[in-house]
């Protein structure tokens with residue numbers, strides 16, 4: 001079948017805290033597009049989410065919500081495998097094995113670990129430290145060629161590549177060494193309140209982020225309040241990070257280039273522009289929200305998709321895990 005020739009794609013997303021417009025433009029939207037030409041596996045990485053203290057009932061709900069939102073955003077179980085990481089036990093098993101091929105020093109250099117341990121000094125657990133090893137296991141288990149990720153995950157992907165190369169160096173060609181896949185526009189959607197930092201789902205300021213579940217009024221209000229600068233020309237200048245961020249969002253969703261956007265808003269103020277971006281985002285999200293509500297309400301459909309996804313993913317994962325176990329002498 002031609003299937004074996006298509007590049008294999010794997011990506012994961014944490015379920016906690018919902019998804020932002022940044023997650024959508026930078027990641028999820030591209031997951032949809034990749035399904036045409038690649039063999040795609042997408043997972044909700046629930047095991048990664050427990051590195052930070054959480055409420056069990058909320059996590060349980062958020063895992064399902066995340067899966068429903070991915071489906072609503074175009075992940076198509078007919079063309080991709082959608083599954084929950086924790087449903088496939090091979091992830092945790094391979095993670096342990098790979099942790100024995102990862103150096104303490106390498107993990108100590110991970111900037112996300114440093115950031116998160118500063119943010120949660122009361123809970124610098126070993127899982128937070130070995131988080132990138134589990135991510136490497138997610139990727140290497142499926143022999144992924146391409147890994148769509150945001151810029152903030154580059155360092156983790158590099159580590160996964162190093163682990164794969166090291167392991168292959170000792171035991172022969174066991175793992176495919178994966179490449180990162182980065183979106184052309186909108187890889188980094190910034191906070192609406194502080195365009196110097198990334199739009200983050202954990203931002204306490206609601207006005208800084210657009211959630212995919214936000215209604216049109218909230219979306220338009222947040223864009224109206226977006227921090228810009230004291231000028232009034234819509235143009236992509238270096239000293240206008242707020243405007244550039246809004247232009248990036250508008251460009252990613254409308255397909256218009258920066259030049260076209262500059263022309264469209266020539267002689268019009270920021271007020272007009274912010275409203276247009278808000279309306280554009282609201283109309284992009286409206287059908288997604290309708291689908292999301294419908295899928296979430298259809299328990300048996302969602303259960304079915306996830307059970308099927310888990311079984312297809314397990315079958316692939318077991319092959320790699322069995323090979324690894326043989327290579328290292330566990331079998």
Ligand code: TRP
Nearest residue numbers: 010011012013014045135138139
């Ligand atoms: N660490 C990633 C993030 O926070 C999520 C993730 C987990 C992931 N496993 C993955 C992404 C495997 C790509 C591939 O964004």
